[in-house]
Amino acid sequence: MQSDFYSVEEFSTRQGKGLQQALNYAYQNSPFYRRVFDENNLKPEQIKTPADYARVPFTTKNDLRQAYPYGMAAVPLEEILRIHASSGTTGKPIVAGYTRADLDCWAEGVARICEMAGVTSKDIAQVSFGYGLFTGGFGLHYGLERLGATVVPFSSGNTERQLSLMQDFQTSVLVSTPSFAIYMAEIARELGYNPRDFGLRIGLFGGEPCSDAMREDIESQWGLKATLNYGLTEVVGPGISGECLETAGMHILEDVYYPEIIDPQSGKSLADGEKGELVLTPMFKEAFPVLRYRTGDITRLIAEPCLCGRTTRRMDYITGRSDDMIIIKGVNVFPSQIEEVLAGFREVSPHYCLVLKKEKGFIKDLEVQIELTPEGFTDSFKELEALDNRIRQRLRSTLSLAPRVKLMEPKSLERTTGKAKRIFAVEE
Ligand code: DLL
Secondary structure, rough: HHHHOOHHHHHHHHHHHHHHHHHHHHHHOOHHHHHHHHHOOOOOOHOOHHHHHHHOOOOOHHHHHHHHOOOOOOOOHHHHHHHEEEOOOOOOOOOOEOOOOHHHHHHHHHHOOOOOOOOOOOOOOEEEEOOOHHHHHHHHHHHHHHHEEEEEOOOOOHHHHHHHHHHOOOOOOOEOOHHHHHHHHHHHHOOOOOOOHHOOOOEEEEEOOOOHHHHHHHHHOOOEEEEEEEEOOOOOOEEEEOOOOOOEEEEEEEOOOEEEOOOOOOOOOOOOOEEEEEEEEEEEOOOOOOOEEEEEEEEEEOOOOOOOOOOOOOOOOEEEEEHHHEEEEEEEEOOOHHHHHHHOOOOOOEEEEEEEEEEEEEEEEEEEEEEEEEOOOOHHHHHHHHHHHHHHHHHHHHOOOOEEEEEEEEOOOOOOOOOOOOOEEEOO
């Protein structure tokens, strides 16, 4: 779509105007932001340049949590047409509300993401994200409809039936988490199918990280082109960025969402190319506006032109969340570092989890549970021990820490039809 090809100058003019609008709107309509501005002696008209914009305080997950359920609303409830909520595992979820204009902007954005990934009105897209409070199902659904694709709103779960309808309906696009795409292929094989025979053309995957090894696995098993897309409930849901067919980072819809990268410790702005925490401002949100939202996701912005010709900056794959960082005996560890090490072993499947053994709240020990592939599995204790040693050594040199390694039989770790849960904590 046209807006993905604006010139750099056009983007900066639009972002300047968009940010001004977002600031004025929040100040005039959101009691939360009125207070934030007043407490910081700020007026929207004082903010004219990106450098000025850095004076606006960040909004955090905690702010939104405290506003539960409607404290962030900037319109009367009767103007809110839909509510979604984040999949928080503890405490109250984070609530997002949408006016008619918000829903329209969202669907348009998701349609752009799907188009970038090569989906057309000729495609039959099976949405295997949950339909419910999670934004994945409805978000992709309305975007795909907007694009003109035929949508099969299957929702998550019921894997055997998904496969059977996929075959009958001649589904060409699979919309799910990468973990579910891997799980579905496993079930398909168990049922005696070759996943390649389903004729899937494109995968629209998101909602969780997808390592290169997972992507290769999905592509070779299904014979499809896997594309990734990104989003979060607090800002809108899916449809903030997505890959084009060059699959070299996710193009941000920069005329709708203003991205920044900051140092997660100091909060200082970082330049394009530098790795840090992604901060997003949706510029036209009415129901639940947010300014400078700290996503917690660690990435970098890529400003170099993309081979596809789109001029929007891309964001690199998320290498972790700032709150995912595990500190063990003073060493900082990101789960993605462990995943990278594991990807180097062909005996190991993409299924792993990290068990943190805690004592009085402190992490004392880390155990990496790793599922072997059927080919990697053996009855020979000696061979298993040798593999265990090799993995442990590689982990030690990458992490500067030697976690315990537990090799598991194929198919012994829990599978998911949604986002994979990788980290478990046990109090000893
Ligand atoms: O997961 C929205 C979504 C649904 C995006 C479907 C894409 C497809 P939440 O449940 O609020 O919303 O979770 C948001 O998930 O902050 C990231 O940490 C993670 N995440 C989402 N997409 C990706 C991705 C949806 N492509 C949180 N790569 C975000 C890595 C992702 N992490």
